[in-house]
Amino acid sequence: MVVLGAGPAGLTTAYLLAQNGRPVTVLEADPIYVGGLARTVSYHGFRFDIGGHRFFSKSENVERLWSEILPNDMLECIRLSRIHFRSELMSYPLRPFEVIERLGVLEFARCILSYWQACVFPSHPAITFEDWAINAFGRRLFEIFFKTYTEKVWGLSCREISADWAAQRIKKMSLADAAFAALRQTPLSRRDTITSLTTSFRYPRLGPGMMWEKCAEKMCAAGGRLLMGRPVQELEYCAQTGRWRIVAQAKNGNSETFDAGTVVSSIPLTDLARMLKPELSWNALQAVQTLRYRDFLSAAVILRERVALQDHWIYVHEPAVRASRIQNYKSWSPALIPEPGLCCLGLEYFCNASDELWHMNDERLLKLALNELTQLGLAQPEDLVDGYVVRQPKAYPVYDLGYSGRVQLVLSELESRFPSLHLVGRNGRHRYNNQDHSMTTAMLSAANILAGERMYNLHKVNEDAEYLEEPVAKYSPCCE
Numbered sequence: 001m002v003v004l005g006a007g008p009a010g011l012t013t014a015y016l017l018a019q020n021g022r023p024v025t026v027l028e029a030d031p032i033y034v035g036g037l038a039r040t041v042s043y044h045g046f047r048f049d050i051g052g053h054r055f056f057s058k059s060e061n062v063e064r065l066w067s068e069i070l071p072n073d074m075l076e077c078i079r080l081s082r083i084h085f086r087s088e089l090m091s092y093p094l095r096p097f098e099v100i101e102r103l104g105v106l107e108f109a110r111c112i113l114s115y116w117q118a119c120v121f122p123s124h125p126a127i128t129f130e131d132w133a134i135n136a137f138g139r140r141l142f143e144i145f146f147k148t149y150t151e152k153v154w155g156l157s158c159r160e161i162s163a164d165w166a167a168q169r170i171k172k173m174s175l176a177d178a179a180f181a182a183l184r185q186t187p188l189s190r191r192d193t194i195t196s197l198t199t200s201f202r203y204p205r206l207g208p209g210m211m212w213e214k215c216a217e218k219m220c221a222a223g224g225r226l227l228m229g230r231p232v233q234e235l236e237y238c239a240q241t242g243r244w245r246i247v248a249q250a251k252n253g254n255s256e257t258f259d260a261g262t263v264v265s266s267i268p269l270t271d272l273a274r275m276l277k278p279e280l281s282w283n284a285l286q287a288v289q290t291l292r293y294r295d296f297l298s299a300a301v302i303l304r305e306r307v308a309l310q311d312h313w314i315y316v317h318e319p320a321v322r323a324s325r326i327q328n329y330k331s332w333s334p335a336l337i338p339e340p341g342l343c344c345l346g347l348e349y350f351c352n353a354s355d356e357l358w359h360m361n362d363e364r365l366l367k368l369a370l371n372e373l374t375q376l377g378l379a380q381p382e383d384l385v386d387g388y389v390v391r392q393p394k395a396y397p398v399y400d401l402g403y404s405g406r407v408q409l410v411l412s413e414l415e416s417r418f419p420s421l422h423l424v425g426r427n428g429r430h431r432y433n434n435q436d437h438s439m440t441t442a443m444l445s446a447a448n449i450l451a452g453e454r455m456y457n458l459h460k461v462n463e464d465a466e467y468l469e470e471p472v473a474k475y476s477p478c479c480e
């Protein structure tokens with residue numbers, strides 16, 4: 001059995017299969033790091049995430065697996081985050097009087113009126129992100145809080161983004177929601193209702209990569225094999241033998257071929273479709289070629305620490321600043337910073353690999369990041385010690401208009417034509433998700449493989465990583 005990709009989804013599948021005595025080989029393109037988007041990059045003893053990774057799930061299976069893999073190294077963190085809004089830092093989740101003070105009583109009254117207007121005359125059906133956000137919070141709040149930040153993140157107009165994204169991600173984290181709740185004094189940050197405002201989460205002492213490094217180690221100890229620096233290039237299915245031929249580039253530049261009865265893929269759907277033989281139908285190929293991704297840059301700036309910043313992260317709403325979010329790694333875990341008196345702030349830039357920002361050299365990017373920190377009042381130029389840039393292509397699957405039908409078409413064709421091909425994870429299923437969702441698709445795939453039939457339909461995993469119906473056959477999932 002071959003697993004493509006050693007991110008959370010690939011490693012979870014491989015770990016569970018190896019624990020159940022199945023021979024499994026994982027092929028990972030990266031020569032150094034496991035963990036994929038949830039890896040932890042190391043630079044001169046500093047460690048940082050590709051965006052801060054909270055470990056939080058409503059799925060008990062996922063929480064239990066994290067504890068099993070890393071029993072002694074999970075920190076309990078109390079979330080602290082703020083928003084840089086109109087040149088000042090503001091609490092998030094919001095505090096009612098701070099909101100009124102910042103917006104002014106008149107503006108706040110306008111927001112309430114526009115919210116009522118949206119309640120009385122909603123857009124129906126809500127197709128775009130803009131329709132959805134205006135229906136939920138009113139035009140005024142949408143324009144103040146959502147429009148700039150969302151367009152900065154996606155590089156698309158809010159009219160080009162599907163309402164699905166809002167329904168999946170924003171409903172539980174909206175600033176407006178928080179504002180209204182705060183004004184009504186309702187406990188919005190309750191663990192079971194508002195995931196994104198969760199007040200506490202777990203975090204591996206040495207970053208999320210620690211979880212996946214340990215998972216890989218345990219998978220190998222159980223008999224699995226992990227081959228790093230092996231970007232898969234071809235995937236051929238032979239209907240007569242029912243076997244797969246997988247070609248990966250080896251470290252010396254030559255090709256290496258693997259034979260397998262089952263393939264689990266967590267690599268981007270668009271890449272998989274390109275390398276697959278026999279080819280997908282014309283319709284499916286057309287559909288997959290239009291799927292898009294948002295790329296991501298993180299400029300980790302190492303600074304002398306003047307004032308200890310407590311926040312885990314800060315959202316940057318200012319349109320004049322290109323960074324969208326700033327991670328403060330020392331708050332996530334002091335063990336990520338090897339020297340006292342220093343800190344490391346990761347400025348996150350959402351962009352496309354075709355943008356000039358992506359091609360800017362590291363020196364210029366770090367200079368931009370330092371200028372923006374200075375502009376926001378979070379550092380002084382003379383505080384700079386060092387820095388490091390991470391470029392992450394395909395960080396976010398884009399939910400543009402009509403994406404959902406295209407994804408369904410491709411997944412359905414792949415699953416019906418290739419019963420021994422299992423698609424798991426975030427880019428593997430083109431689903432904007434957290435680790436827990438990726439892991440749940442992986443756990444259910446492992447259960448399907450062990451049972452020898454597709455008892456679990458992976459389309460039925462919701463955004464909270466919950467499986468929404470009974471399995472079609474009786475079987476205990478391997479992680480219970």
Ligand SMILES: Cc1cc2nc3c(=O)[nH]c(=O)nc-3n(C[C@H](O)[C@H](O)[C@H](O)COP(=O)(O)OP(=O)(O)OC[C@H]3O[C@@H](n4cnc5c(N)ncnc54)[C@H](O)[C@@H]3O)c2cc1C
Nearest residue numbers: 005007008009029036037051053054231232425426434435
């Ligand atoms: C900025 C940011 C912040 C996030 N914050 C959180 C958070 O707070 N909490 C949370 O739970 N989740 C968070 N996530 C989401 C989380 O990172 C993903 O859900 C998770 O990493 C997806 O796992 P995966 O295995 O499906 O995919 P990936 O992590 O993308 O792993 C896929 C793997 O496949 C490999 N690969 C790709 N192509 C090939 C090839 N041709 N051959 C071989 N290998 C290949 C890649 O190198 C990679 O290792 C965040 C993501 C981002 C981008």
